[in-house]
Amino acid sequence: MINIIGLGPGEFNYLTKLGEKLIYSSDVLIGGKRNLESIKDFKGEKIVLSTNLKEILDYLKTNLHKNISVIASGDPSIYGIGKYLSNNISHENLNIVSGISSLQYIFSKIFVDMNDVYITSSHGKVPDFDYILNHKKVCMVTDNKIGPHEICKEIINRNLNKIVVVGENLSYQNEKITIGKAEDILSINNFDMNVVVILDEQ
Numbered sequence: 545m546i547n548i549i550g551l552g553p554g555e556f557n558y559l560t561k562l563g564e565k566l567i568y569s570s571d572v573l574i575g576g577k578r579n580l581e582s583i584k585d586f587k588g589e590k591i592v593l594s595t596n597l598k599e600i601l602d603y604l605k606t607n608l609h610k611n612i613s614v615i616a617s618g619d620p621s622i623y624g625i626g627k628y629l630s631n632n633i634s635h636e637n638l639n640i641v642s643g644i645s646s647l648q649y650i651f652s653k654i655f656v657d658m659n660d661v662y663i664t665s666s667h668g669k670v671p672d673f674d675y676i677l678n679h680k681k682v683c684m685v686t687d688n689k690i691g692p693h694e695i696c697k698e699i700i701n702r703n704l705n706k707i708v709v710v711g712e713n714l715s716y717q718n719e720k721i722t723i724g725k726a727e728d729i730l731s732i733n734n735f736d737m738n739v740v741v742i743l744d745e746q
């Protein structure tokens with residue numbers, strides 16, 4: 545069986561009990577380097593997930609007899625490896641275990657409900673900001689090309705009144721949540737790994 549397990553936003557206590565149980569009973573654990581390091585005292589084999597997903601797919605397909613867990617940050621079905629593996633491995637061999645997404649985590653921290661939120665990402669694409677900024681409540685996972693600064697410039701260019709929330713290193717000890725208008729966020733120099741929430745001003 546291939547498990548795809550969401551680890552939650554990062555801090556180990558956010559991992560579900562089921563996820564933890566499946567991880568520690570696996571023969572093989574596959575994941576990004578940092579995610580693998582977060583799983584202490586694992587007795588089986590650890591394989592670092594390469595950027596070549598086809599390689600991992602081939603490995604999984606030839607090792608279906610093993611008990612393998614692929615670990616992913618947050619929820620694997622939100623801009624994670626869940627989509628690729630669900631599309632390429634027969635579902636009777638696959639078990640996806642949800643985790644708490646960094647997006648869910650930030651909404652809890654700022655006491656805003658997630659009803660009707662538009663979820664999107666800037667990873668590997670040019671976002672359609674006309675479409676995105678037309679929503680009242682948006683949450684974006686970002687990358688180092690399009691992050692808080694680029695988002696805020698798009699807001700300012702359109703003269704929109706939005707509140708922007710940047711959640712960095714969520715759930716880790718160096719977590720930082722900054723809330724402000726686009727101009728305030730633009731005046732901050734650097735951001736670590738982050739998600740951005742964009743809300744209509746009330």
Ligand SMILES: C[S@@+](CC[C@H](N)C(=O)[O-])C[C@H]1O[C@@H](n2cnc3c(N)ncnc32)[C@H](O)[C@@H]1O
Pocket residue numbers: 553554616617618619620621622623624644645646647667684685686687711712713714715716737738739
């Ligand atoms: C490939 S996406 C994975 C999202 C993940 N599946 C989830 O549900 O949170 C990676 C992006 O998620 C966001 N992210 C994941 N964990 C985070 C954390 N602890 N703090 C801030 N942002 C995080 C960042 O935008 C990062 O670039």
